[in-house]
Amino acid sequence: xxxxxxxxxxxxxxxxxxxxxxxxxxxxxxxxxxxxxxxxxxxxxxxxxxxxxxxxxxxxxxxxxxxxxxxxxxxxxxxxxxxxxxxxxxxxxxxxxxxxxxxxxxxxxxxxxxxxxxxxxxxxxxxxxxxxxxxxxxxxxxxxxxxxxxxxxxxxxxxxxxxxxxxxxxxxxxxxxxxxxxxxxxxxxxxxxxxxxxxxxxxxxxxxxxxxxxxxxxxxxxxxxxxxxxxxxxxxxxxxxxxxxxxxxxxxxxxxxxxxxxxxxxxxxxxxxxxxxx
Numbered sequence: 001x002x003x004x005x006x007x008x009x010x011x012x013x014x015x016x017x018x019x020x021x022x023x024x025x026x027x028x029x030x031x032x033x034x035x036x037x038x039x040x041x042x043x044x045x046x047x048x049x050x051x052x053x054x055x056x057x058x059x060x061x062x063x064x065x066x067x068x069x070x071x072x073x074x075x076x077x078x079x080x081x082x083x084x085x086x087x088x089x090x091x092x093x094x095x096x097x098x099x100x101x102x103x104x105x106x107x108x109x110x111x112x113x114x115x116x117x118x119x120x121x122x123x124x125x126x127x128x129x130x131x132x133x134x135x136x137x138x139x140x141x142x143x144x145x146x147x148x149x150x151x152x153x154x155x156x157x158x159x160x161x162x163x164x165x166x167x168x169x170x171x172x173x174x175x176x177x178x179x180x181x182x183x184x185x186x187x188x189x190x191x192x193x194x195x196x197x198x199x200x201x202x203x204x205x206x207x208x209x210x211x212x213x214x215x216x217x218x219x220x221x222x223x224x225x226x227x228x229x230x231x232x233x234x235x236x237x238x239x240x241x242x243x244x245x246x247x248x249x250x251x252x253x254x255x256x257x258x259x260x261x262x263x264x265x266x267x268x269x270x271x272x273x274x275x276x277x278x
């Protein structure tokens with residue numbers, strides 16, 4: 001059934017779990033018609049049961065994105081909010097991570113985000129209204145040893161979004177960055193596993209185990225925040241008349257990013273090194 005003309009429509013990627021699933025629920029609770037997109041459509045049955053319109057989409061497959069956006073536009077007639085949440089972190093030394101894996105991280109975390117934005121922009125620009133929310137990370141400003149490829153993708157998302165925010169301002173389209181700190185999702189486990197696997201038997205193995213233990217320590221209640229913290233920030237941003245450019249949320253992200261702004265590189269390097277045993 002098409003969405004009511006007065007009801008705004010949102011498209012959320014990476015919606016099968018974690019931040020994406022929480023964002024879908026939060027936007028539905030705020031009154032949006034929400035299309036939940038992910039590769040693993042079978043994992044979104046609970047969202048469908050609750051009223052989300054689930055959609056199979058792979059952000060590394062151009063045809064999948066083109067078809068997905070066309071499907072939403074055919075049913076709902078418009079996309080008012082795009083939440084680019086799909087992404088992952090594969091860790092390991094720059095020396096040891098295969099270049100194909102590095103490219104895949106950029107395909108998912110940067111190029112998929114950019115291509116989906118390209119697909120929804122004509123409608124937003126023509127109507128003179130719309131909001132693009134890019135889920136970055138405090139890792140777009142902060143850095144860790146053995147995380148160079150992941151952080152490179154998030155630094156790229158930050159730069160892309162800042163440029164796009166000014167670029168689209170004359171057309172009434174807003175661009176917002178969400179910068180989560182540690183969040184209780186699958187992300188940390190995937191990052192730790194990739195780190196240990198990539199470093200096995202290499203010169204970086206001992207360091208990798210130290211970094212993995214720090215990531216595991218951060219991935220605990222009390223240090224990491226629930227995904228709903230991020231979802232609430234997304235809703236606050238899209239409903240705001242004048243949203244902030246960026247929203248650091250969860251896991252002391254605001255404190256870490258404030259420190260990054262004021263501390264000299266040498267001091268910040270020393271702090272990061274002490275945390276990660278380098």
